[in-house]
Amino acid sequence: MPDTITEISGAKPAPLTAVNDFVVKFANVNGSGSASANGLFAKSIIRMGVAVAARNIFPSNIQGLPTWYEVRVSGQGYLGRRGGVDLAVPLNPQTWDDDVKEIVPGGYLFYDSTKPLPASKFRDDIHVIGVPLTQLCNDAYKIPRERQLFKNITYVGALSHLIGIDPAVMETLLKEEFASKPKLIGANLNAFNMGRDWAAKHLMPIGLQLKHSDVVGNRIFVEGNAAAALGAVYGGATVCAWYPITPSTSLAEAFTGYCEDLRTDADGTKRYAIVQGEDEIASIGIVVGAGWNGARAFTCTSGPGISLMNEFIGLSYFAEIPAVIFDVQRGGPSTGMPTRTQQSDLLLAAYASHGDTKHVMLLPCDPGECFEFGALAFDLSDRLQTTVFVMLDLDIGMQEWLVEPFKWDDKRQLDRGKVMTAEQLEAGAFFGRYTDVDKDGIPYRTYPGTHPTKGAFFTRGTSRNRMAGYSEKGIDYQDNMERLLAKFKTAATIVPKAVQRPAKQKTRMGALYFGSTTPAMHEALDHLEAQGHHIDAMRVRAFPFGQEVYDFIAAHDEICVVEQNRDAQLRSLLMIEGNIDPARLTSILHYDGTPITARFLADAIGNRMQAQKGVRQVGKKPGPNP
Amino acid sequence: MPDTITEISGAKPAPLTAVNDFVVKFANVNGSGSASANGLFAKSIIRMGVAVAARNIFPSNIQGLPTWYEVRVSGQGYLGRRGGVDLAVPLNPQTWDDDVKEIVPGGYLFYDSTKPLPASKFRDDIHVIGVPLTQLCNDAYKIPRERQLFKNITYVGALSHLIGIDPAVMETLLKEEFASKPKLIGANLNAFNMGRDWAAKHLMPIGLQLKHSDVVGNRIFVEGNAAAALGAVYGGATVCAWYPITPSTSLAEAFTGYCEDLRTDADGTKRYAIVQGEDEIASIGIVVGAGWNGARAFTCTSGPGISLMNEFIGLSYFAEIPAVIFDVQRGGPSTGMPTRTQQSDLLLAAYASHGDTKHVMLLPCDPGECFEFGALAFDLSDRLQTTVFVMLDLDIGMQEWLVEPFKWDDKRQLDRGKVMTAEQLEAGAFFGRYTDVDKDGIPYRTYPGTHPTKGAFFTRGTSRNRMAGYSEKGIDYQDNMERLLAKFKTAATIVPKAVQRPAKQKTRMGALYFGSTTPAMHEALDHLEAQGHHIDAMRVRAFPFGQEVYDFIAAHDEICVVEQNRDAQLRSLLMIEGNIDPARLTSILHYDGTPITARFLADAIGNRMQAQKGVRQVGKKPGPNP
Amino acid sequence: MTYILKPKLHHPSLPKNDLGLTRRDYEGKVSTLCAGCGHDSISAAIIAACFDLAIEPHRLAKISGIGCSSKTPDYFLSQSHGFNSVHGRMPSVLTGANLANRDLIYLGVSGDGDSASIGLGQFAHSIRRGVNMSYIVENNGVYGLTKGQFSATSDKGSKSKKGVENTESGIDLVALALQLGATYVGRSFSGDKEQLVPLIKGAISHHGPAFIDVLSPCVAFNNHAGSTKSFDYVREHNDAVNRLDVILGRTPITATYAPGEVREVTQHDGSVLRLRKIHEDYDPTNKIAAANYLQERHAEGEIVTGLLYVDPNATDLHDRLETTARPLNHLGTAELTPGAAALAKINASLR
Amino acid sequence: MTYILKPKLHHPSLPKNDLGLTRRDYEGKVSTLCAGCGHDSISAAIIAACFDLAIEPHRLAKISGIGCSSKTPDYFLSQSHGFNSVHGRMPSVLTGANLANRDLIYLGVSGDGDSASIGLGQFAHSIRRGVNMSYIVENNGVYGLTKGQFSATSDKGSKSKKGVENTESGIDLVALALQLGATYVGRSFSGDKEQLVPLIKGAISHHGPAFIDVLSPCVAFNNHAGSTKSFDYVREHNDAVNRLDVILGRTPITATYAPGEVREVTQHDGSVLRLRKIHEDYDPTNKIAAANYLQERHAEGEIVTGLLYVDPNATDLHDRLETTARPLNHLGTAELTPGAAALAKINASLR
Ligand SMILES: Cc1ncc(C[n+]2csc(CCOP(=O)(O)OP(=O)(O)O)c2C)c(N)n1
Numbered sequence A, B: 001m002p003d004t005i006t007e008i009s010g011a012k013p014a015p016l017t018a019v020n021d022f023v024v025k026f027a028n029v030n031g032s033g034s035a036s037a038n039g040l041f042a043k044s045i046i047r048m049g050v051a052v053a054a055r056n057i058f059p060s061n062i063q064g065l066p067t068w069y070e071v072r073v074s075g076q077g078y079l080g081r082r083g084g085v086d087l088a089v090p091l092n093p094q095t096w097d098d099d100v101k102e103i104v105p106g107g108y109l110f111y112d113s114t115k116p117l118p119a120s121k122f123r124d125d126i127h128v129i130g131v132p133l134t135q136l137c138n139d140a141y142k143i144p145r146e147r148q149l150f151k152n153i154t155y156v157g158a159l160s161h162l163i164g165i166d167p168a169v170m171e172t173l174l175k176e177e178f179a180s181k182p183k184l185i186g187a188n189l190n191a192f193n194m195g196r197d198w199a200a201k202h203l204m205p206i207g208l209q210l211k212h213s214d215v216v217g218n219r220i221f222v223e224g225n226a227a228a229a230l231g232a233v234y235g236g237a238t239v240c241a242w243y244p245i246t247p248s249t250s251l252a253e254a255f256t257g258y259c260e261d262l263r264t265d266a267d268g269t270k271r272y273a274i275v276q277g278e279d280e281i282a283s284i285g286i287v288v289g290a291g292w293n294g295a296r297a298f299t300c301t302s303g304p305g306i307s308l309m310n311e312f313i314g315l316s317y318f319a320e321i322p323a324v325i326f327d328v329q330r331g332g333p334s335t336g337m338p339t340r341t342q343q344s345d346l347l348l349a350a351y352a353s354h355g356d357t358k359h360v361m362l363l364p365c366d367p368g369e370c371f372e373f374g375a376l377a378f379d380l381s382d383r384l385q386t387t388v389f390v391m392l393d394l395d396i397g398m399q400e401w402l403v404e405p406f407k408w409d410d411k412r413q414l415d416r417g418k419v420m421t422a423e424q425l426e427a428g429a430f431f432g433r434y435t436d437v438d439k440d441g442i443p444y445r446t447y448p449g450t451h452p453t454k455g456a457f458f459t460r461g462t463s464r465n466r467m468a469g470y471s472e473k474g475i476d477y478q479d480n481m482e483r484l485l486a487k488f489k490t491a492a493t494i495v496p497k498a499v500q501r502p503a504k505q506k507t508r509m510g511a512l513y514f515g516s517t518t519p520a521m522h523e524a525l526d527h528l529e530a531q532g533h534h535i536d537a538m539r540v541r542a543f544p545f546g547q548e549v550y551d552f553i554a555a556h557d558e559i560c561v562v563e564q565n566r567d568a569q570l571r572s573l574l575m576i577e578g579n580i581d582p583a584r585l586t587s588i589l590h591y592d593g594t595p596i597t598a599r600f601l602a603d604a605i606g607n608r609m610q611a612q613k614g615v616r617q618v619g620k621k622p623g624p625n626p
Numbered sequence C, D: 001m002t003y004i005l006k007p008k009l010h011h012p013s014l015p016k017n018d019l020g021l022t023r024r025d026y027e028g029k030v031s032t033l034c035a036g037c038g039h040d041s042i043s044a045a046i047i048a049a050c051f052d053l054a055i056e057p058h059r060l061a062k063i064s065g066i067g068c069s070s071k072t073p074d075y076f077l078s079q080s081h082g083f084n085s086v087h088g089r090m091p092s093v094l095t096g097a098n099l100a101n102r103d104l105i106y107l108g109v110s111g112d113g114d115s116a117s118i119g120l121g122q123f124a125h126s127i128r129r130g131v132n133m134s135y136i137v138e139n140n141g142v143y144g145l146t147k148g149q150f151s152a153t154s155d156k157g158s159k160s161k162k163g164v165e166n167t168e169s170g171i172d173l174v175a176l177a178l179q180l181g182a183t184y185v186g187r188s189f190s191g192d193k194e195q196l197v198p199l200i201k202g203a204i205s206h207h208g209p210a211f212i213d214v215l216s217p218c219v220a221f222n223n224h225a226g227s228t229k230s231f232d233y234v235r236e237h238n239d240a241v242n243r244l245d246v247i248l249g250r251t252p253i254t255a256t257y258a259p260g261e262v263r264e265v266t267q268h269d270g271s272v273l274r275l276r277k278i279h280e281d282y283d284p285t286n287k288i289a290a291a292n293y294l295q296e297r298h299a300e301g302e303i304v305t306g307l308l309y310v311d312p313n314a315t316d317l318h319d320r321l322e323t324t325a326r327p328l329n330h331l332g333t334a335e336l337t338p339g340a341a342a343l344a345k346i347n348a349s350l351r
């Protein structure tokens, strides 16, 4: 019978002690009801004012395979993954061994001690806490399905005693969560208290403790997909065509929900239209058709969908039709790791489709920016008359993040870009669909049905002259292609600028990062600074890159480019678009499908800075990558 | 009434004079029967032993729009486009003005003088030759369709007198061409002689003359698509799935024809299977299915097809299934310029599909290499168990080129790569589908149906372990992705090496080029050398690049990278894969859809070399492309 | 076709419709199709139908895929916006356009390759979805623009220009459209104005997914052996050089015949179509009967033409989605952006 | 399903087939589907069919798309090569595999989303082409793996887990397969072994495109309101947290009934399927009658099950292409590479 916290053998390292700063990881079986219990666990900590970064790691199946829920508690407010597990709650026999391995020496193992486990199943350098969860529930409930269901909230109860979750907070939460089904409030509360009481009776609190705090402030806890969907509502999107695919599905579902609430008239008629297409090609086709006809339209998908949409993306580029695509990136290539995260669609999205093409991308770093860019994308794609990608990933899209509350300025108007009105046409304004009248590469367009005799034109994917007439002439083609380059230059000046995070001391070392890497990167930078490693950091927020990015690179000897993909895709884009000498760009890559951690980054960049100048992870003399 | 060659006004420049070295350009209406007449014109010159580069410029329609046929006659054997027109034969009123504009001063204009044209329709600085073609044919033929049809061969007859085509050669050609329809031999010969006799009676030969020569040697005159198809036959391709698209259609049609001749048994059964798919996705799907099941399979398409095939290409990469794709490139993006040429699918093909992917490309420079690579591609894709692209373009694929006769070594065996046999399995050989036993990144595979109890495995596009078992573990995924990188390194060592063309003198200036640019490049290099510009040139033949390419770049201060696309796609690949400092790579770009010319190249590179060092078309300090 | 070539000077004698417009006002650019192509006859029928219905040209949107047929929207209704999109995807582009503005009339033009081969999925799903459109397939049984390969509507056993035999069973788009829930289904022949023009008018007036399959001979590629014609220099020439070097203009094939009649139409290449025009007393509101009749006649080698099925009470995608009556593309910031107050509520719900 | 979980020790008492193999030899990996998923019952039927037919496992190739249904080939016939390809493209991959080696048996497994939504075009064209295959759709009317959205086979008006109503007309793949030239067409229910196993055996034995639509209840997502069940903590819980937090194992639904009978099958969610098993004296060789019967019953709200149509003299793609009897993937350099002499002739012809 393994020891409990009450009896510590001298041999093992002292139990970890920390207040508001530790990592708890639950291991469960999907479809077993753990998801909502674990969610309550995380939320209760947030309600105590302590920052939490919670990540749900789930399989590509519906029932019976392993899932994990990692809760990173941070008094300093770090929201990235830290790396390592301080308190493990492995409730899934299938993964027990791996789960136990992950615990840091001196850490804690909380398990269901109903049926005894051989000592070999444990470790000497960790502290084990057994609670007979199954036993408790079998005694308390008759119906098997209830036994399973309430076991989850029972272990949350036990944990609440061990790490100091405020039970009053939990009670409030349960009342909110089950408001629609009052019957369940009491039932869950009882289960919670059953676990809590048993623990109080048999166990002492552990070294990892929670204290009320105010780091959370008035921040909200939300998924990036929901935030992006809400952004699309505020951005005036009226047409959504999509095809289900993990991890983007919940974006379309959230858009549906928000539209039902916010865009439905009293008589039940809807100020939006949502179509589940038969596939991704139909979905982007619907978006392009709607954009051509003057509605704001979007689709959301993941890598495989982008691959299928390639042809239409090229049409949008060449025929200059607004379209917004939310790409919630997952592990590629092919079907890859559908329930894991990656930043590996950048290169494809940037140059999608055959021929010479370049596309705009927005790179949100958290749900807050998902909302902001989710709305902005529509202004940009109308203004630029082309496809705008919003590049999320599973980590941002499907995980709940703590972010500042969403903001909106009621004076803000939708920017529909250069659209000729019937009045302008009537007044005899010049209209040449593909003529660069403003010298910014952006031509004017008209919506179908605008004027009885003026402004009609024929849209095609083939080459044409400035008046939209069919042409196979080389000069017409080249003239048009050069204008498209000019337009892309304009894009670089209106997309969100990169944001700097200067080092405390002057340094020649810089770092570029983006998207979901952000919180872990910020934590790593603090850590490195504490070690005396000073790094000017810049977060890239869009493609094409603004001049500020090139200036930043020019101002440093070496730049670490941090990405969650294998092939250093952002680095490639910097080289291609900015003519950067690759010798100055050092790749820091993490791509196993798990979200990048602060500890990984601190090590990788730290080692890099220790290393001699000149010796680079990426060789500086011509030759293939090592 | 415009002058004829017999009366030269003093004002205008002296008529061009040249032997076996000039450019003739015909302007016709498609569907009017000019194609075969123009073909006979070119072929007759070849039969006289004089090298010819003939290019058919046609519209994206079936009947009634303009077509041109440019015949470049070169005693030195240059096969690229030269630029400029010495003798114009504009027989299409729609394009008369442009056609007349193109003639170099002192050049010749041959036209149908049946109905007089105002002097304004001509130029003072050229020499005009009128022949009443319509008149002659109306007198000679009663049936309207005959009048139209035979007019074509009639102007060839007239020209034969003017530039000295050997009538005996033409007679032989007509006999060969119409062997299947003897009735037509005499008919065509009469028309030819009618034109020839009229010209002999009224006109003097012009300054551009043909003389029998032996530059042609035993070379053959063939289209790249036909050559590639023949290569596929010799390469052992048994399954072809395709979807019609210009300019790749004739590749599948040629494969069909060659298979009927070479792979059909006495009893009519066929050693091949060709399916016209319902689209490109089905076509590549069939290829992947056949490749998985151990047949050599290919599809041929153009840009739009590659865009649609993206998802399957990613599956082929990740599940490691052999597939061969012939991409006959045309003007992009989107439907673009379907009947024009470009090298603008490189970047898409190299990194096609979402996630981190890299694909092998072969870059043939003429129909001779289309045959060679057409066969080699199948050995490579079996050996590497991945997609191999053969990148043709319209200029190579649909134009007839003079090339050395095809060669084949009867001792050559098909290389099926690493395939485990029933015997090996029976003998208990270790089989781990995704295990890198040979440390070259290439695993072993088995064909379905090989052995009753050994060697079966499950193929999937999701991540898996070394034994092909489904796995969502980060380490399994990363292990596999790293092996794929190792495999790509191996690819770089077995694909065709780049070929050098050293300058006569030591120089720090280099040039990289590939594909259909080759003949014009070689002519330009000779020209530049004559001007004292010495350049070491290297022709790239495959992606990934071999070490020789990086060594070549390292050995020079500056490299001109010549491509027929807007965005310098080859240059981007060099930077990404080889970590080349972009400052050392100067782009020479031509992308209006017409084949690049020697004159354009000589000017562009010449100017570049005149220019001060440091001043580069592509700036060397960080910043977006100018 | 010549009428398109004529300058658009409004001859006083030209008949005007209720809008005071003449046919000229419904014409488009000069056709670049082969002289005699059935597709040009269909363009003429579309022009006639829109003229008769006195449609405001700018209230109609023309959308097509890729192919000779899909080029035709450039050759009629030059005052309408047109979109020659990508191959096989007209239905999705049209669906999106329709969602953006329910007030315009949507005319989808496609080919048999465009709709039955690469586009079969979108054809089927746009119909299932109930998009309010007139979907016209200009069906010549070949890929014209890529030079004469089989399309999925070519009948099994038919031979191509190159003498290759089609080994796949042909798709009857009319039968599929019925299956899939089209609420207006008809078939006609490009040369039968009397039947085609009213059929198109009916489709445009129908509220719901209307599909018309129009048989449309290709002069260039339905031009193969089996022809009854005597020795012809041109064909011999093309055969000898084995490429399509000469294409001659033909006069469009016309066919006028009475309801109930069977009419054999000989195409340019001598191949024969057996058209059966449905009887006046045929009941077009019984779907199962329609499908059954179609199959039986087909078994007899006949192609049924006419209005095969119509559901007078059809609904469309907007009805099903309950979208507001105002076109979505007319809605502005006020109607679309919920504003800061609503956002504050949402923020509160996320704490 | 439990039997899959059992270790493969060959109990002497286990019945053997003509090859001396037991059922165990036809099993696969442990299923990761939800306990009670209809798909697992279909896997069991496939195993039974292959066992009864004494098929050598390695002579069969299992090919699927993406979805819960498409995962199942990993759960049976572990001695067969399997290919879980990409979404909606099983038919093309299977076609290619079949072309490469005509001697193997090809089993295509797909879902209703995989075949009727994204894959409709490939479904249709692989059947037209006459590929020799057994094409099984495990039809649950939803997208299981992506959590319960409608597929194209969901009937108009049905409500999803989230209470959304389906506004599109449902596709009947059986009717389409008939239309498109399938030469063996059947439908069954996952829980009806007596009918399903023979149907699969017939399909495997058929030479030509055989299609079977198998209704297969999804325990996780056909689990919505309208359920007749009384208060249930689990459903209430899932509703409250509005996510699918708890999924309970169910016992697979079974249904045995006699030919000619109509049987109402209640799914886990209380929704009802009215299955009509065709009568013994039904003539499965009359295609038009079959289509008609299907439509009439459907109009009555019945789903016809059984072998609806078979063409005993069917041909397959290889017959049509006249490919050699030897599998193409067995041919070597000698059979495939014409050699230098032939090349010299070709060179000569190009001068
Ligand atoms: C993705 C893609 N694949 C192939 C093509 C080439 N292509 C152009 S038109 C066409 C077929 C057109 O046939 P159909 O729709 O019957 O029109 P038709 O020319 O016969 O009127 C094809 C295959 C293309 N443009 N795009």
Ligand SMILES: Cc1ncc(C[n+]2csc(CCOP(=O)(O)OP(=O)(O)O)c2C)c(N)n1
Pocket: A243, A244, A245, A246, A280, A304, A305, A308, A335, D066, D067, D068, D069, D070, D087, D110, D111, D112, D113, D114, D115, D138, D140, D142, D143, D144, D145, D146, D151
């Ligand atoms: C190209 C692509 N789009 C979307 C997906 C996401 N996806 C996976 S399974 C599936 C639907 C499966 O439904 P069905 O075929 O009915 O199988 P079921 O799970 O219901 O058995 C979808 C849309 C994907 N994997 N690939």
Ligand code: SF4
Pocket: B062, B063, C032, C033, C034, C036, C037, C038, C039, C068, C069, C140, C144, C145, C217, C218, C219, C220, C221
């Ligand atoms: S090729 Fe055929 S379809 Fe195309 S324009 Fe000519 S006749 Fe019409």
Ligand code: SF4
Pocket: A062, A063, D032, D033, D034, D036, D037, D038, D039, D068, D069, D140, D144, D145, D217, D218, D219, D220, D221
């Ligand atoms: S989700 Fe439905 S279809 Fe998928 S495994 Fe579970 S029960 Fe089966």
Ligand SMILES: [Mg+2]
Pocket: C111, C112, C113, C138, C139, C140, C141, C142, C143, C144, C151
């Ligand atoms: Mg057609």
Ligand SMILES: [Mg+2]
Pocket: D111, D112, D113, D138, D139, D140, D141, D142, D143, D144, D151
């Ligand atoms: Mg399903």
